[in-house]
Amino acid sequence: MAFIQKNGLSGLEFMAGVPASLGGMIAMNFGCWDICMNDIVHSVDLFIPNQGFVTYSNKQCHFGYRTSIFQTMDCLIMGATLCVSVSDSMLIKKTIHRYVNERLKKQPMRIATFGSIFKNPSLSPAATIIENSGFKGYQLREAKISDKHANFMENTNHASSQDALDLIHFIQQNVYDSFKIQLNPEVHIFQ
Numbered sequence: 001m002a003f004i005q006k007n008g009l010s011g012l013e014f015m016a017g018v019p020a021s022l023g024g025m026i027a028m029n030f031g032c033w034d035i036c037m038n039d040i041v042h043s044v045d046l047f048i049p050n051q052g053f054v055t056y057s058n059k060q061c062h063f064g065y066r067t068s069i070f071q072t073m074d075c076l077i078m079g080a081t082l083c084v085s086v087s088d089s090m091l092i093k094k095t096i097h098r099y100v101n102e103r104l105k106k107q108p109m110r111i112a113t114f115g116s117i118f119k120n121p122s123l124s125p126a127a128t129i130i131e132n133s134g135f136k137g138y139q140l141r142e143a144k145i146s147d148k149h150a151n152f153m154e155n156t157n158h159a160s161s162q163d164a165l166d167l168i169h170f171i172q173q174n175v176y177d178s179f180k181i182q183l184n185p186e187v188h189i190f191q
């Protein structure tokens, strides 16, 4: 963020305040404030075992809602060419501050979380559904649905991966029982 601000390069401000790597953001088609990686990625430089270094165009990335082709490939994202435009440094700074402040107001930013737990179903944001189910602030052992944002899970102390998984399954089951809505994790689970 300091680099784009200093050099007056606009287009990446939406990433501000999120702890993530470029490779992870591309693989996940990271997005917020109505912008996602699909909108700014020109091409992606990859290492593919047995093929070597390859460049994929935006179209070849098959970006979707928090998905890309890279989630199904054995590959390493090494870099990317992103589209930016020249703009005023002060304007960029202001936008970055606005986005970070919005996050600080609405999300648990200085607590251990992994970002959104569930993808938003088409009907309604996952946070609203969880809140309407009465589980905002619900705690299962050391994993807790945030009081600030119901689609974030906080590690209150030393939550284990099992605590997190049990809370995910508990919320999924209860939301399904109440509203017949299937919440699908946005976070990737490796077991």
Ligand SMILES: Cc1cc2nc3c(=O)[nH]c(=O)nc-3n(C[C@H](O)[C@H](O)[C@H](O)COP(=O)(O)OP(=O)(O)OC[C@H]3O[C@@H](n4cnc5c(N)ncnc54)[C@H](O)[C@@H]3O)c2cc1C
Pocket (backbone or CB within 6 Å): 018, 019, 020, 021, 022, 023, 024, 025, 026, 027, 028, 029, 030, 031, 032, 070, 071, 075, 076, 077, 078, 108, 109, 113, 114, 115, 116, 188
């Ligand atoms: C406080 C907070 C707020 C967040 N807000 C948002 C938000 O608004 N919108 C949003 O979309 N996400 C959000 N996230 C989630 C997270 O930042 C994203 O999922 C991000 O896109 C990936 O983060 P990462 O770099 O940690 O990747 P990881 O979580 O480490 O990996 C994500 C996936 O990408 C793959 N991957 C990672 N690096 C590479 C690479 N170099 N080559 C190939 N594959 C790779 C991994 O195998 C994995 O499948 C938030 C997270 C936090 C903690």
